[in-house]
Amino acid sequence: MxxxxxxxxxxxxxxxxxxxxxxxxxxxxxxxxxxxxxxxxxxxxxxxxxxxxxxxxRGPETPPITATDVDKAVRDGITKAQEEAAKAPPDAAAAYRAALPSLVTVATRLTGAKGAQRGTGAGVVVSADGSVLTALHVVDGADSIEVTFADGTSSPAGVKEKDKATDIAVLAPERLPQVVVPAVLGGGAQVGDPVFALGHPLGLNGSLSAGVVSALDRKIRVDSNQTLEGLIQFDAAVNPGNSGGPLLDKGGQVIGIVTGLANPSEQNFFVGIGFAVPIATAGGVAGSPPQ
Structure with a gap:
Protein backbone atom coordinates (compact mmCIF):
# COMPACT_ATOMS: atom_id res chain seq x y z
CA MET A 1 0.00 0.00 0.00
CA ARG A 58 -21.65 -7.83 -61.75
CA GLY A 59 -22.78 -8.81 -65.26
CA PRO A 60 -20.55 -10.48 -67.81
CA GLU A 61 -18.52 -8.35 -70.15
CA THR A 62 -20.36 -7.48 -73.44
CA PRO A 63 -18.47 -9.13 -76.29
CA PRO A 64 -17.61 -6.96 -79.30
CA ILE A 65 -19.97 -7.12 -82.34
CA THR A 66 -18.49 -9.09 -85.21
CA ALA A 67 -19.29 -9.31 -88.92
CA THR A 68 -20.90 -12.69 -88.25
CA ASP A 69 -23.26 -11.07 -85.74
CA VAL A 70 -24.25 -8.41 -88.29
CA ASP A 71 -24.88 -11.01 -91.00
CA LYS A 72 -27.04 -13.06 -88.66
CA ALA A 73 -29.07 -10.00 -87.64
CA VAL A 74 -29.69 -9.13 -91.30
CA ARG A 75 -30.75 -12.70 -92.13
CA ASP A 76 -33.07 -12.80 -89.12
CA GLY A 77 -34.62 -9.47 -90.16
CA ILE A 78 -35.24 -10.67 -93.71
CA THR A 79 -36.75 -13.92 -92.47
CA LYS A 80 -39.10 -12.06 -90.12
CA ALA A 81 -40.19 -9.67 -92.88
CA GLN A 82 -40.92 -12.60 -95.20
CA GLU A 83 -42.97 -14.33 -92.50
CA GLU A 84 -45.01 -11.16 -91.90
CA ALA A 85 -45.57 -10.72 -95.64
CA ALA A 86 -46.75 -14.32 -95.93
CA LYS A 87 -49.35 -13.69 -93.22
CA ALA A 88 -50.78 -10.63 -95.02
CA PRO A 89 -53.79 -11.25 -97.29
CA PRO A 90 -53.28 -10.96 -101.08
CA ASP A 91 -54.04 -7.59 -102.67
CA ALA A 92 -57.31 -8.83 -104.17
CA ALA A 93 -58.58 -10.11 -100.81
CA ALA A 94 -57.60 -6.89 -99.03
CA ALA A 95 -59.30 -4.75 -101.69
CA TYR A 96 -62.47 -6.86 -101.57
CA ARG A 97 -62.78 -6.71 -97.79
CA ALA A 98 -62.19 -2.97 -97.72
CA ALA A 99 -64.74 -2.08 -100.42
CA LEU A 100 -67.53 -4.65 -100.02
CA PRO A 101 -69.36 -2.81 -97.17
CA SER A 102 -69.72 0.21 -99.50
CA LEU A 103 -71.02 -1.72 -102.53
CA VAL A 104 -74.65 -1.15 -103.57
CA THR A 105 -76.98 -2.99 -105.94
CA VAL A 106 -79.00 -0.66 -108.17
CA ALA A 107 -82.24 -2.09 -109.57
CA THR A 108 -84.35 -0.12 -112.05
CA ARG A 109 -87.76 -0.43 -113.65
CA LEU A 110 -88.60 1.22 -116.96
CA THR A 111 -91.90 1.07 -118.80
CA GLY A 112 -91.57 1.51 -122.53
CA ALA A 113 -92.98 0.40 -125.84
CA LYS A 114 -91.89 -3.14 -125.09
CA GLY A 115 -93.55 -3.10 -121.69
CA ALA A 116 -91.85 -3.11 -118.29
CA GLN A 117 -88.13 -3.64 -118.38
CA ARG A 118 -85.87 -4.27 -115.42
CA GLY A 119 -82.21 -3.51 -115.17
CA THR A 120 -79.45 -4.12 -112.65
CA GLY A 121 -76.25 -2.26 -112.07
CA ALA A 122 -73.90 -1.39 -109.24
CA GLY A 123 -72.99 1.66 -107.20
CA VAL A 124 -70.84 2.67 -104.29
CA VAL A 125 -71.57 4.73 -101.17
CA VAL A 126 -69.33 7.81 -101.18
CA SER A 127 -70.51 9.93 -98.23
CA ALA A 128 -71.90 9.66 -94.72
CA ASP A 129 -75.34 10.82 -95.91
CA GLY A 130 -75.61 7.64 -97.99
CA SER A 131 -75.11 9.23 -101.42
CA VAL A 132 -74.43 6.57 -104.04
CA LEU A 133 -72.18 7.09 -107.05
CA THR A 134 -73.10 5.08 -110.15
CA ALA A 135 -73.13 5.26 -113.95
CA LEU A 136 -75.86 7.47 -115.40
CA HIS A 137 -76.83 4.98 -118.10
CA VAL A 138 -77.80 2.50 -115.35
CA VAL A 139 -80.62 4.76 -114.08
CA ASP A 140 -81.27 7.15 -116.95
CA GLY A 141 -84.98 7.27 -117.80
CA ALA A 142 -86.00 4.78 -115.09
CA ASP A 143 -89.49 5.02 -113.63
CA SER A 144 -88.24 3.70 -110.31
CA ILE A 145 -84.86 3.06 -108.68
CA GLU A 146 -84.19 0.83 -105.72
CA VAL A 147 -80.83 0.48 -104.00
CA THR A 148 -79.79 -2.39 -101.75
CA PHE A 149 -76.91 -1.85 -99.35
CA ALA A 150 -74.37 -4.46 -98.31
CA ASP A 151 -76.26 -5.28 -95.11
CA GLY A 152 -79.43 -6.05 -97.08
CA THR A 153 -81.26 -2.76 -96.42
CA SER A 154 -83.31 -1.74 -99.48
CA SER A 155 -84.67 1.71 -100.25
CA PRO A 156 -86.19 3.69 -103.09
CA ALA A 157 -83.78 6.28 -104.44
CA GLY A 158 -83.84 9.32 -106.67
CA VAL A 159 -81.28 10.95 -108.92
CA LYS A 160 -79.66 13.75 -106.92
CA GLU A 161 -77.05 14.84 -109.48
CA LYS A 162 -76.12 13.71 -112.99
CA ASP A 163 -73.63 14.55 -115.71
CA LYS A 164 -74.28 13.10 -119.15
CA ALA A 165 -70.86 14.15 -120.43
CA THR A 166 -69.14 11.79 -117.96
CA ASP A 167 -71.94 9.20 -117.59
CA ILE A 168 -72.05 9.73 -113.82
CA ALA A 169 -75.09 9.99 -111.52
CA VAL A 170 -75.48 10.49 -107.78
CA LEU A 171 -78.39 8.71 -106.07
CA ALA A 172 -80.09 9.79 -102.85
CA PRO A 173 -81.72 6.85 -100.99
CA GLU A 174 -84.83 7.55 -98.92
CA ARG A 175 -83.83 5.11 -96.19
CA LEU A 176 -80.35 4.30 -94.93
CA PRO A 177 -78.93 1.23 -93.21
CA GLN A 178 -78.18 1.43 -89.51
CA VAL A 179 -74.48 1.79 -90.30
CA VAL A 180 -73.42 3.72 -93.41
CA VAL A 181 -69.95 2.78 -94.67
CA PRO A 182 -68.62 5.22 -97.28
CA ALA A 183 -65.86 4.01 -99.56
CA VAL A 184 -62.42 5.57 -99.46
CA LEU A 185 -61.74 7.53 -102.63
CA GLY A 186 -58.26 7.01 -104.01
CA GLY A 187 -55.93 8.98 -106.20
CA GLY A 188 -54.76 8.62 -109.77
CA ALA A 189 -53.85 5.40 -111.53
CA GLN A 190 -50.73 4.48 -113.50
CA VAL A 191 -50.40 2.05 -116.38
CA GLY A 192 -49.53 -1.37 -115.01
CA ASP A 193 -51.11 -0.79 -111.59
CA PRO A 194 -53.20 -3.73 -110.32
CA VAL A 195 -56.93 -2.96 -110.28
CA PHE A 196 -60.09 -4.80 -109.25
CA ALA A 197 -63.63 -4.38 -110.58
CA LEU A 198 -66.37 -4.97 -108.01
CA GLY A 199 -70.01 -5.34 -109.02
CA HIS A 200 -72.82 -7.70 -110.00
CA PRO A 201 -71.94 -9.12 -113.43
CA LEU A 202 -74.77 -11.14 -115.02
CA GLY A 203 -76.64 -10.92 -111.71
CA LEU A 204 -73.83 -12.52 -109.68
CA ASN A 205 -73.83 -10.16 -106.71
CA GLY A 206 -70.62 -9.00 -105.09
CA SER A 207 -68.22 -10.41 -107.69
CA LEU A 208 -64.58 -9.32 -107.89
CA SER A 209 -62.38 -9.51 -110.98
CA ALA A 210 -58.71 -8.60 -111.22
CA GLY A 211 -56.49 -7.01 -113.85
CA VAL A 212 -54.21 -4.07 -114.50
CA VAL A 213 -54.50 -0.56 -115.85
CA SER A 214 -53.95 -0.97 -119.59
CA ALA A 215 -53.99 2.69 -120.62
CA LEU A 216 -55.07 6.16 -119.50
CA ASP A 217 -56.96 9.06 -121.05
CA ARG A 218 -58.91 6.85 -123.44
CA LYS A 219 -61.74 8.18 -125.62
CA ILE A 220 -64.64 5.94 -126.67
CA ARG A 221 -67.79 6.62 -128.69
CA VAL A 222 -70.90 5.52 -126.81
CA ASP A 223 -73.32 6.28 -129.63
CA SER A 224 -73.66 8.70 -132.49
CA ASN A 225 -74.38 11.53 -130.08
CA GLN A 226 -71.91 10.94 -127.25
CA THR A 227 -68.21 10.33 -126.72
CA LEU A 228 -66.64 9.74 -123.31
CA GLU A 229 -63.14 11.05 -122.75
CA GLY A 230 -60.35 10.73 -120.20
CA LEU A 231 -61.21 7.14 -119.28
CA ILE A 232 -59.13 4.47 -117.52
CA GLN A 233 -58.72 1.37 -119.70
CA PHE A 234 -58.28 -1.90 -117.79
CA ASP A 235 -58.39 -5.63 -118.49
CA ALA A 236 -60.28 -6.96 -115.45
CA ALA A 237 -63.39 -8.85 -116.53
CA VAL A 238 -66.57 -6.72 -116.60
CA ASN A 239 -70.01 -7.67 -117.88
CA PRO A 240 -73.55 -6.24 -117.71
CA GLY A 241 -74.18 -5.64 -114.01
CA ASN A 242 -70.71 -4.16 -113.44
CA SER A 243 -71.74 -0.73 -114.74
CA GLY A 244 -71.66 1.90 -112.00
CA GLY A 245 -69.53 -0.27 -109.71
CA PRO A 246 -66.16 0.77 -108.30
CA LEU A 247 -62.77 0.16 -109.84
CA LEU A 248 -60.41 -0.42 -106.93
CA ASP A 249 -56.69 -0.17 -106.31
CA LYS A 250 -54.86 -2.79 -104.25
CA GLY A 251 -55.77 -1.00 -101.01
CA GLY A 252 -59.50 -1.11 -101.78
CA GLN A 253 -59.73 2.60 -102.56
CA VAL A 254 -62.03 3.67 -105.38
CA ILE A 255 -60.06 5.03 -108.34
CA GLY A 256 -62.86 4.91 -110.92
CA ILE A 257 -66.50 4.13 -111.72
CA VAL A 258 -66.99 1.39 -114.31
CA THR A 259 -68.86 2.78 -117.31
CA GLY A 260 -68.68 0.08 -119.98
CA LEU A 261 -66.70 -2.35 -122.06
CA ALA A 262 -65.43 -2.41 -125.60
CA ASN A 263 -68.04 -4.10 -127.74
CA PRO A 264 -66.92 -4.28 -131.38
CA SER A 265 -69.01 -7.36 -132.10
CA GLU A 266 -72.16 -5.89 -130.54
CA GLN A 267 -72.24 -8.82 -128.15
CA ASN A 268 -73.10 -8.24 -124.50
CA PHE A 269 -70.20 -10.14 -122.93
CA PHE A 270 -66.64 -9.67 -121.77
CA VAL A 271 -64.04 -9.06 -124.45
CA GLY A 272 -61.14 -8.10 -122.22
CA ILE A 273 -61.29 -4.30 -122.40
CA GLY A 274 -63.17 -2.28 -119.79
CA PHE A 275 -63.39 1.45 -119.14
CA ALA A 276 -63.90 3.51 -116.00
CA VAL A 277 -64.43 7.19 -115.28
CA PRO A 278 -61.56 8.39 -113.05
CA ILE A 279 -62.70 9.12 -109.51
CA ALA A 280 -61.41 12.70 -109.77
CA THR A 281 -64.03 13.25 -112.48
CA ALA A 282 -66.80 11.12 -111.00
CA GLY A 283 -66.34 12.49 -107.49
CA GLY A 284 -66.67 16.01 -108.81
CA VAL A 285 -70.27 15.28 -109.79
CA ALA A 286 -70.96 14.21 -106.21
CA GLY A 287 -69.36 17.40 -104.88
CA SER A 288 -66.11 15.77 -103.75
CA PRO A 289 -62.94 17.83 -104.08
CA PRO A 290 -60.64 16.91 -106.98
CA GLN A 291 -58.22 14.08 -106.17
Whole structure:
Protein backbone atom coordinates (compact mmCIF):
# COMPACT_ATOMS: atom_id res chain seq x y z
CA MET A 1 0.00 0.00 0.00
CA UNK A 2 1.07 3.53 -0.68
CA UNK A 3 1.13 6.31 1.87
CA UNK A 4 -2.49 7.21 1.26
CA UNK A 5 -3.57 3.67 2.04
CA UNK A 6 -4.96 3.18 -1.48
CA UNK A 7 -4.63 -0.08 -3.36
CA UNK A 8 -1.59 -0.28 -5.47
CA UNK A 9 -2.23 0.44 -9.11
CA UNK A 10 0.19 -1.15 -11.49
CA UNK A 11 0.92 0.65 -14.77
CA UNK A 12 -0.34 -1.26 -17.81
CA UNK A 13 2.20 -2.80 -20.07
CA UNK A 14 3.32 -0.79 -23.10
CA UNK A 15 0.87 -0.90 -25.94
CA UNK A 16 -2.15 -1.39 -23.68
CA UNK A 17 -4.50 1.47 -22.90
CA UNK A 18 -4.44 2.84 -19.44
CA UNK A 19 -7.95 4.17 -19.47
CA UNK A 20 -9.95 3.01 -16.46
CA UNK A 21 -13.39 3.53 -15.11
CA UNK A 22 -14.93 2.76 -11.86
CA UNK A 23 -17.18 -0.28 -11.86
CA UNK A 24 -20.02 -0.79 -9.44
CA UNK A 25 -18.78 -1.70 -5.96
CA UNK A 26 -15.67 0.42 -6.27
CA UNK A 27 -13.69 -2.08 -8.31
CA UNK A 28 -11.76 -0.85 -11.32
CA UNK A 29 -12.55 -2.27 -14.74
CA UNK A 30 -9.85 -1.89 -17.29
CA UNK A 31 -10.80 -0.92 -20.86
CA UNK A 32 -8.24 -2.36 -23.20
CA UNK A 33 -7.85 -1.00 -26.78
CA UNK A 34 -7.15 -3.42 -29.64
CA UNK A 35 -3.79 -2.95 -31.19
CA UNK A 36 -3.91 -1.02 -34.51
CA UNK A 37 -2.76 -4.08 -36.44
CA UNK A 38 -6.07 -5.81 -35.72
CA UNK A 39 -7.98 -2.79 -37.09
CA UNK A 40 -6.07 -2.96 -40.37
CA UNK A 41 -6.69 -6.69 -40.64
CA UNK A 42 -10.42 -6.24 -40.03
CA UNK A 43 -10.58 -3.52 -42.70
CA UNK A 44 -8.87 -5.78 -45.22
CA UNK A 45 -11.30 -8.62 -44.52
CA UNK A 46 -14.31 -6.33 -45.08
CA UNK A 47 -12.80 -4.98 -48.28
CA UNK A 48 -12.13 -8.47 -49.63
CA UNK A 49 -15.68 -9.54 -48.83
CA UNK A 50 -17.04 -6.49 -50.66
CA UNK A 51 -14.90 -7.23 -53.72
CA UNK A 52 -16.06 -10.82 -53.73
CA UNK A 53 -19.69 -9.78 -53.58
CA UNK A 54 -19.18 -7.34 -56.48
CA UNK A 55 -17.52 -10.05 -58.53
CA UNK A 56 -20.48 -12.35 -57.96
CA UNK A 57 -23.15 -9.75 -58.81
CA ARG A 58 -21.65 -7.83 -61.75
CA GLY A 59 -22.78 -8.81 -65.26
CA PRO A 60 -20.55 -10.48 -67.81
CA GLU A 61 -18.52 -8.35 -70.15
CA THR A 62 -20.36 -7.48 -73.44
CA PRO A 63 -18.47 -9.13 -76.29
CA PRO A 64 -17.61 -6.96 -79.30
CA ILE A 65 -19.97 -7.12 -82.34
CA THR A 66 -18.49 -9.09 -85.21
CA ALA A 67 -19.29 -9.31 -88.92
CA THR A 68 -20.90 -12.69 -88.25
CA ASP A 69 -23.26 -11.07 -85.74
CA VAL A 70 -24.25 -8.41 -88.29
CA ASP A 71 -24.88 -11.01 -91.00
CA LYS A 72 -27.04 -13.06 -88.66
CA ALA A 73 -29.07 -10.00 -87.64
CA VAL A 74 -29.69 -9.13 -91.30
CA ARG A 75 -30.75 -12.70 -92.13
CA ASP A 76 -33.07 -12.80 -89.12
CA GLY A 77 -34.62 -9.47 -90.16
CA ILE A 78 -35.24 -10.67 -93.71
CA THR A 79 -36.75 -13.92 -92.47
CA LYS A 80 -39.10 -12.06 -90.12
CA ALA A 81 -40.19 -9.67 -92.88
CA GLN A 82 -40.92 -12.60 -95.20
CA GLU A 83 -42.97 -14.33 -92.50
CA GLU A 84 -45.01 -11.16 -91.90
CA ALA A 85 -45.57 -10.72 -95.64
CA ALA A 86 -46.75 -14.32 -95.93
CA LYS A 87 -49.35 -13.69 -93.22
CA ALA A 88 -50.78 -10.63 -95.02
CA PRO A 89 -53.79 -11.25 -97.29
CA PRO A 90 -53.28 -10.96 -101.08
CA ASP A 91 -54.04 -7.59 -102.67
CA ALA A 92 -57.31 -8.83 -104.17
CA ALA A 93 -58.58 -10.11 -100.81
CA ALA A 94 -57.60 -6.89 -99.03
CA ALA A 95 -59.30 -4.75 -101.69
CA TYR A 96 -62.47 -6.86 -101.57
CA ARG A 97 -62.78 -6.71 -97.79
CA ALA A 98 -62.19 -2.97 -97.72
CA ALA A 99 -64.74 -2.08 -100.42
CA LEU A 100 -67.53 -4.65 -100.02
CA PRO A 101 -69.36 -2.81 -97.17
CA SER A 102 -69.72 0.21 -99.50
CA LEU A 103 -71.02 -1.72 -102.53
CA VAL A 104 -74.65 -1.15 -103.57
CA THR A 105 -76.98 -2.99 -105.94
CA VAL A 106 -79.00 -0.66 -108.17
CA ALA A 107 -82.24 -2.09 -109.57
CA THR A 108 -84.35 -0.12 -112.05
CA ARG A 109 -87.76 -0.43 -113.65
CA LEU A 110 -88.60 1.22 -116.96
CA THR A 111 -91.90 1.07 -118.80
CA GLY A 112 -91.57 1.51 -122.53
CA ALA A 113 -92.98 0.40 -125.84
CA LYS A 114 -91.89 -3.14 -125.09
CA GLY A 115 -93.55 -3.10 -121.69
CA ALA A 116 -91.85 -3.11 -118.29
CA GLN A 117 -88.13 -3.64 -118.38
CA ARG A 118 -85.87 -4.27 -115.42
CA GLY A 119 -82.21 -3.51 -115.17
CA THR A 120 -79.45 -4.12 -112.65
CA GLY A 121 -76.25 -2.26 -112.07
CA ALA A 122 -73.90 -1.39 -109.24
CA GLY A 123 -72.99 1.66 -107.20
CA VAL A 124 -70.84 2.67 -104.29
CA VAL A 125 -71.57 4.73 -101.17
CA VAL A 126 -69.33 7.81 -101.18
CA SER A 127 -70.51 9.93 -98.23
CA ALA A 128 -71.90 9.66 -94.72
CA ASP A 129 -75.34 10.82 -95.91
CA GLY A 130 -75.61 7.64 -97.99
CA SER A 131 -75.11 9.23 -101.42
CA VAL A 132 -74.43 6.57 -104.04
CA LEU A 133 -72.18 7.09 -107.05
CA THR A 134 -73.10 5.08 -110.15
CA ALA A 135 -73.13 5.26 -113.95
CA LEU A 136 -75.86 7.47 -115.40
CA HIS A 137 -76.83 4.98 -118.10
CA VAL A 138 -77.80 2.50 -115.35
CA VAL A 139 -80.62 4.76 -114.08
CA ASP A 140 -81.27 7.15 -116.95
CA GLY A 141 -84.98 7.27 -117.80
CA ALA A 142 -86.00 4.78 -115.09
CA ASP A 143 -89.49 5.02 -113.63
CA SER A 144 -88.24 3.70 -110.31
CA ILE A 145 -84.86 3.06 -108.68
CA GLU A 146 -84.19 0.83 -105.72
CA VAL A 147 -80.83 0.48 -104.00
CA THR A 148 -79.79 -2.39 -101.75
CA PHE A 149 -76.91 -1.85 -99.35
CA ALA A 150 -74.37 -4.46 -98.31
CA ASP A 151 -76.26 -5.28 -95.11
CA GLY A 152 -79.43 -6.05 -97.08
CA THR A 153 -81.26 -2.76 -96.42
CA SER A 154 -83.31 -1.74 -99.48
CA SER A 155 -84.67 1.71 -100.25
CA PRO A 156 -86.19 3.69 -103.09
CA ALA A 157 -83.78 6.28 -104.44
CA GLY A 158 -83.84 9.32 -106.67
CA VAL A 159 -81.28 10.95 -108.92
CA LYS A 160 -79.66 13.75 -106.92
CA GLU A 161 -77.05 14.84 -109.48
CA LYS A 162 -76.12 13.71 -112.99
CA ASP A 163 -73.63 14.55 -115.71
CA LYS A 164 -74.28 13.10 -119.15
CA ALA A 165 -70.86 14.15 -120.43
CA THR A 166 -69.14 11.79 -117.96
CA ASP A 167 -71.94 9.20 -117.59
CA ILE A 168 -72.05 9.73 -113.82
CA ALA A 169 -75.09 9.99 -111.52
CA VAL A 170 -75.48 10.49 -107.78
CA LEU A 171 -78.39 8.71 -106.07
CA ALA A 172 -80.09 9.79 -102.85
CA PRO A 173 -81.72 6.85 -100.99
CA GLU A 174 -84.83 7.55 -98.92
CA ARG A 175 -83.83 5.11 -96.19
CA LEU A 176 -80.35 4.30 -94.93
CA PRO A 177 -78.93 1.23 -93.21
CA GLN A 178 -78.18 1.43 -89.51
CA VAL A 179 -74.48 1.79 -90.30
CA VAL A 180 -73.42 3.72 -93.41
CA VAL A 181 -69.95 2.78 -94.67
CA PRO A 182 -68.62 5.22 -97.28
CA ALA A 183 -65.86 4.01 -99.56
CA VAL A 184 -62.42 5.57 -99.46
CA LEU A 185 -61.74 7.53 -102.63
CA GLY A 186 -58.26 7.01 -104.01
CA GLY A 187 -55.93 8.98 -106.20
CA GLY A 188 -54.76 8.62 -109.77
CA ALA A 189 -53.85 5.40 -111.53
CA GLN A 190 -50.73 4.48 -113.50
CA VAL A 191 -50.40 2.05 -116.38
CA GLY A 192 -49.53 -1.37 -115.01
CA ASP A 193 -51.11 -0.79 -111.59
CA PRO A 194 -53.20 -3.73 -110.32
CA VAL A 195 -56.93 -2.96 -110.28
CA PHE A 196 -60.09 -4.80 -109.25
CA ALA A 197 -63.63 -4.38 -110.58
CA LEU A 198 -66.37 -4.97 -108.01
CA GLY A 199 -70.01 -5.34 -109.02
CA HIS A 200 -72.82 -7.70 -110.00
CA PRO A 201 -71.94 -9.12 -113.43
CA LEU A 202 -74.77 -11.14 -115.02
CA GLY A 203 -76.64 -10.92 -111.71
CA LEU A 204 -73.83 -12.52 -109.68
CA ASN A 205 -73.83 -10.16 -106.71
CA GLY A 206 -70.62 -9.00 -105.09
CA SER A 207 -68.22 -10.41 -107.69
CA LEU A 208 -64.58 -9.32 -107.89
CA SER A 209 -62.38 -9.51 -110.98
CA ALA A 210 -58.71 -8.60 -111.22
CA GLY A 211 -56.49 -7.01 -113.85
CA VAL A 212 -54.21 -4.07 -114.50
CA VAL A 213 -54.50 -0.56 -115.85
CA SER A 214 -53.95 -0.97 -119.59
CA ALA A 215 -53.99 2.69 -120.62
CA LEU A 216 -55.07 6.16 -119.50
CA ASP A 217 -56.96 9.06 -121.05
CA ARG A 218 -58.91 6.85 -123.44
CA LYS A 219 -61.74 8.18 -125.62
CA ILE A 220 -64.64 5.94 -126.67
CA ARG A 221 -67.79 6.62 -128.69
CA VAL A 222 -70.90 5.52 -126.81
CA ASP A 223 -73.32 6.28 -129.63
CA SER A 224 -73.66 8.70 -132.49
CA ASN A 225 -74.38 11.53 -130.08
CA GLN A 226 -71.91 10.94 -127.25
CA THR A 227 -68.21 10.33 -126.72
CA LEU A 228 -66.64 9.74 -123.31
CA GLU A 229 -63.14 11.05 -122.75
CA GLY A 230 -60.35 10.73 -120.20
CA LEU A 231 -61.21 7.14 -119.28
CA ILE A 232 -59.13 4.47 -117.52
CA GLN A 233 -58.72 1.37 -119.70
CA PHE A 234 -58.28 -1.90 -117.79
CA ASP A 235 -58.39 -5.63 -118.49
CA ALA A 236 -60.28 -6.96 -115.45
CA ALA A 237 -63.39 -8.85 -116.53
CA VAL A 238 -66.57 -6.72 -116.60
CA ASN A 239 -70.01 -7.67 -117.88
CA PRO A 240 -73.55 -6.24 -117.71
CA GLY A 241 -74.18 -5.64 -114.01
CA ASN A 242 -70.71 -4.16 -113.44
CA SER A 243 -71.74 -0.73 -114.74
CA GLY A 244 -71.66 1.90 -112.00
CA GLY A 245 -69.53 -0.27 -109.71
CA PRO A 246 -66.16 0.77 -108.30
CA LEU A 247 -62.77 0.16 -109.84
CA LEU A 248 -60.41 -0.42 -106.93
CA ASP A 249 -56.69 -0.17 -106.31
CA LYS A 250 -54.86 -2.79 -104.25
CA GLY A 251 -55.77 -1.00 -101.01
CA GLY A 252 -59.50 -1.11 -101.78
CA GLN A 253 -59.73 2.60 -102.56
CA VAL A 254 -62.03 3.67 -105.38
CA ILE A 255 -60.06 5.03 -108.34
CA GLY A 256 -62.86 4.91 -110.92
CA ILE A 257 -66.50 4.13 -111.72
CA VAL A 258 -66.99 1.39 -114.31
CA THR A 259 -68.86 2.78 -117.31
CA GLY A 260 -68.68 0.08 -119.98
CA LEU A 261 -66.70 -2.35 -122.06
CA ALA A 262 -65.43 -2.41 -125.60
CA ASN A 263 -68.04 -4.10 -127.74
CA PRO A 264 -66.92 -4.28 -131.38
CA SER A 265 -69.01 -7.36 -132.10
CA GLU A 266 -72.16 -5.89 -130.54
CA GLN A 267 -72.24 -8.82 -128.15
CA ASN A 268 -73.10 -8.24 -124.50
CA PHE A 269 -70.20 -10.14 -122.93
CA PHE A 270 -66.64 -9.67 -121.77
CA VAL A 271 -64.04 -9.06 -124.45
CA GLY A 272 -61.14 -8.10 -122.22
CA ILE A 273 -61.29 -4.30 -122.40
CA GLY A 274 -63.17 -2.28 -119.79
CA PHE A 275 -63.39 1.45 -119.14
CA ALA A 276 -63.90 3.51 -116.00
CA VAL A 277 -64.43 7.19 -115.28
CA PRO A 278 -61.56 8.39 -113.05
CA ILE A 279 -62.70 9.12 -109.51
CA ALA A 280 -61.41 12.70 -109.77
CA THR A 281 -64.03 13.25 -112.48
CA ALA A 282 -66.80 11.12 -111.00
CA GLY A 283 -66.34 12.49 -107.49
CA GLY A 284 -66.67 16.01 -108.81
CA VAL A 285 -70.27 15.28 -109.79
CA ALA A 286 -70.96 14.21 -106.21
CA GLY A 287 -69.36 17.40 -104.88
CA SER A 288 -66.11 15.77 -103.75
CA PRO A 289 -62.94 17.83 -104.08
CA PRO A 290 -60.64 16.91 -106.98
CA GLN A 291 -58.22 14.08 -106.17
Missing amino acids: DRLGSPLVVDPPQGVADETSRAPGGRLTRLVRLPRLWLVAAFLVVALLALGTYALT
